[in-house]
Amino acid sequence: MKILLLGNGAREHAMAWALRRSSLVTSLTIAPGNSGTAMLGENVPLDPTNVPAVLDLVSEKKIDLVVVGPEAPLVMGVSDACREKGIPVFGPGKKGAFLEGSKAFSKNFMKRHAIPTAPFDICTDIGEVKKALEKRRAPYVVKADGLAAGKGAFIIHDLQEALLTAEELLSGKKLGKAGETLVIEDCLSGMELTVLAITDGENIKALSPSQDHKRVFDDDLGPNTGGMGAYSPVPWVDEPLMEDIRKRVLEPTLSGLREEGIPYCGVIYAGLMIDENNQPSLIEYNVRLGDPEAQVVLPVFQGDFAKTLVACCERRLDQIAWPETERTAVDVVMASGGYPGSYEKGFPIRGLEKLADREDILVFHAGVSDDGHGRLVTNGGRVLSVVGLGQDLKSAVEKAYSGVREIFFEGMHYRRDIASRASL
Ligand code: AMP
Ligand code: GLY
Secondary structure (H helix, E strand, O other): OOOEEEEEOHHHHHHHHHHOOOOOOOEEEEEEEOOOHHOOOOOOOOOOOOOOHHHHHHOOOOOOOOOOOHHHHHHHHHHHHHHOOOOOOOOOOOHHHHHHHHHHHHHHHHHHHOOOOOOOEEEOOOHHHHHHHHHOOOOOEEEEOOOOOOEEEEEHHHHHHHHHHHHHHHHOOOOOOHHHOEEEOOOOOEEEEEEEEEOOOEOOOEEEEEEEEEEEEEEEEEEEEEOEEEEEEOOOHHHHHHHHHHHHHHHHHHEEEHHOOOOEEEEEEEEEEEEOOOOEEEEEEEOOOOOOHHHHHHHHHHHHHHHHHHHOOOOOOOHOOOOOOOOOOEEEEEEOOOOOOOOOOOOOOOOOHOOOOOEEEEEOOEEEEEOOOOOOEOOOOOEEEEEEOOOHHHHHHHHHHHHHOOOEEEEEEEEOOOOOOOOO
8 A cells, every 4th residue: 555644743753653564555655754754665845735736746656545644734625635536535624624723613513512621712802802801710721713833822820911912812913813713711620631533434443542741841840842742551541531531522522523514534632631530621622643642652552553544534443453552652752952942953863873673662753854964963843752662651761761861962851750740
């Protein structure tokens, strides 16, 4: 099978790694890919949101299946365009991608289908915002409706500051069009959890639960990032809780999509808050695998990833084997000095060769490029995902950090407490 994978992060490197393990895959093209995916297939420089260019590549390479990594091409309608040409695609069409592309749509969808979520108001002017904020208590949650690359949610303690943020969003100053509509909602407390599920539109199956670490510094301090690490599975998530998540979140999502006539083949990412009574609430949907969650969930997935995606496109996910997860994975993200603020690029990365043949330590590339002389240099904020695999969390943590210790680039920083609160 000839597969085209769209995207260029560590998530896509992990997806390429998982696809390559399947005997089904004879050729893998990644667009645009990165230095990591180049080791697993052929990179083609192309903007995955450029739908006509993707279609050209699909026919040039005689692609049998397109797999979409990030949300932007989905929201742009790349899946619809491929399907119109009869090309199977793993990733929802534009309508389904709206679950991530519009927070107002997704919150209303949750409400229509009685999926537990924080009570909310949708506001398009400052008068409505004021009313919505005044009926709540601090901390206030203000979110931009549109895609904002993880920068669209604000949790603010001061009412005046919340109003000011809302004003800046509404005026377009802060996030452009993405902020023209806002969601104001109650602030939830508890433990955050990611459940990634795969659906063919008729069946939905959950992958192993995971937890992301969004803040840049240890103990969840400092600004938010794209994610500084993750681990999977999560020891405090037991089968009754997973069953609750399936029954109250995943299955109603699927039946809601069906009722509303939205075809969906792809990932449902449930970003959850689990409260002190072990009750789940849905914070948000994404319509693709999480980054860095994919870097831990795919290595512990015991099934055949390529076969699973093909089965999804053929609406027979129910026939696919779904073995229990036996290992634990821990991902430590190594970032450039200054990230998530501004940072310099182009520093040589040393030590990767020492980890090249390890099966228990995987290194997925994100902001890495080849300097033209075959040397790998830093080229982004999040540079590498170093994943340790073990029989339990403790050994996976040790493996991940032993991998991190082999690697060096100027200015690098990473969290030292990934998974340390896992057993709370
Ligand atoms: P979102 O853009 O919806 O993914 O939100 C980003 C992050 O903000 C989430 O991962 C949570 O950590 C936090 N967050 C969002 N909404 C809420 C909420 N209602 N209550 C508490 N935390 C929230
Ligand atoms: N890890 C958060 C996300 O992928 O959106």
